[in-house]
Amino acid sequence: MWSVLRPIGVVGAVVLAVLAADRLVLLTSRRLAGRLPDSQPLRLLRDCRLPTLLTLGSLLLLAAEPGIGLTARARGPMRHTLLLVVLAVGAWLATRLVTLLIDGSMAHYARERRDPAQLRRVRTQTVMLRRLAGAAIAVLGLAAALMTFPQVRAVGASLLASAGIAGLLVGVAAQSTLANIFAGIQLAFGDMVRLGDEVVVAGDWGTVEEITLTYVVITTWDQRRIVMPVSYFVGKPFENWSRRDPAITGTALLHLDHRTPMARLRTEFDRLLKETPWWDGAGSALQLVDTTPTTIVVRALMTARSASDAFELRCWVREGLIAFLCEHAPESLPHIGVSHRTEAD
Structure with missing residues (x-):
């Protein structure tokens, strides 16, 4: 009987602790709302509430796992599962925090500046930073999760022994993809084209609607969407009618x-x-x-x-x-x- 009640009691205590922390944060944010109605910390508390609670709950479960009283055979898989959950929700929380911080910086810059060209440039770089940060956090989280498996660690050690050959093979296989990614970074931070710019590409006039790490979407006057690789804008000439001034x-x-x-x-x-x-x-x-x-x-x-x-x-x-x-x-x-x-x- 006690072996059944202990896990329930530990999980219940963790749930109560998470709810108490959530209640405390809500009360604090309500008190701050009257003093700082539009502050960035309040937005962070509101938008990061769910991933924060999940991260806190999974961490508390991982810490309380020894007190559940599981058998030695069941304890290993349970601890491994909790560790994977912590890594997943932690990556989600980190992505949300970075996104909100970047967007908050963009909003603050938009309030300070009135130059449309500068705003488009910063908005383009903000979108690119957000995508790069999300991709980096996802890759690191996946790598950390895979390294928790002993078989993957063994494979990783053998790959490190032949890192030069592996890097060469990966570079050759993903040459076009890597070229587009580096071209996307150069496009955003080289200030060649920005979101909302009026451009003429391959004889078609349109407005830059979206810039990603690998492609650019251009909306034409007849509502067509032209999707072009980012490397095109780095390697070929194109007309940008609104780079400095939209007039x-x-x-x-x-x-x-x-x-x-x-x-x-x-x-x-x-x-x-x-x-x-x-x-x-x-x-x-x-x-x-x-x-x-x-x-x-x-x-x-x-x-x-x-x-x-x-x-x-x-x-x-x-x-x-x-x-x-x-x-x-x-x-x-x-x-x-x-x-x-x-x-x-």
Whole structure:
């Protein structure tokens, strides 16, 4: 009877101790909530509550295991299982803590700075740090769990004896994967491309939606998702329209007749810009940039806050100028010369 009650009593005592610790932490956090309503420690307490309780409970069970009174045959597997649980929940808690600390630093930086380019750069590096930290903790936790098995320790010792050959084989087999991982780190911390940047890659314009250790996701204007390896951005040229400043100058070309009234067209161009919210007011120009035997080439330049606004602005201005010419100066539209031939010719 006592052999059955001892394990139940030990487990019950551990559960009560964990609940008491949880209650104490909750009471402390409620008292601090009035003084520090938006503090990072409160967020850590709230978001790390479950992994912390599981880690504390598994540690207490591991420490109290000798008092359960198990047989020598059952004690080894039980202690090994508890050790694996401690490593698993400990890795979960460490990942959650690192993630929350990195995100908290990012939030603090966002409150201090107002530069959109700098915020995108820090956000990209924050995402990359979070992924690297999570991957590192997972690898270390798995390695620690595997090393608890005697068979794996024996294999690890033999591998250490031939570490040069093993490292060479692993490097050759995972060459492309490792290249993408190192390229992802270089991409994030080299400040070549960031989340939210407007880029042109392989002839497609889009916005950087996600950056991982091995690939980059780009959202195009027609809602397609282009997934490209990170190594592409390190080894090949690409256009980044918003690396330093998201503002951009849009261009619209019009092929018109030589009789086009340029003064009236400039007046209409200025009026259209003042009516649209896509123009940022920084600069504009309407210039005659080229001539051919049949037409002239008029270029409309206008600035916008972002590449998407510039695209909308170009379409709006082009449509408005053509409509104006059709209504007020139809002779300005391009003409195609036609000649009649008779039978005598």
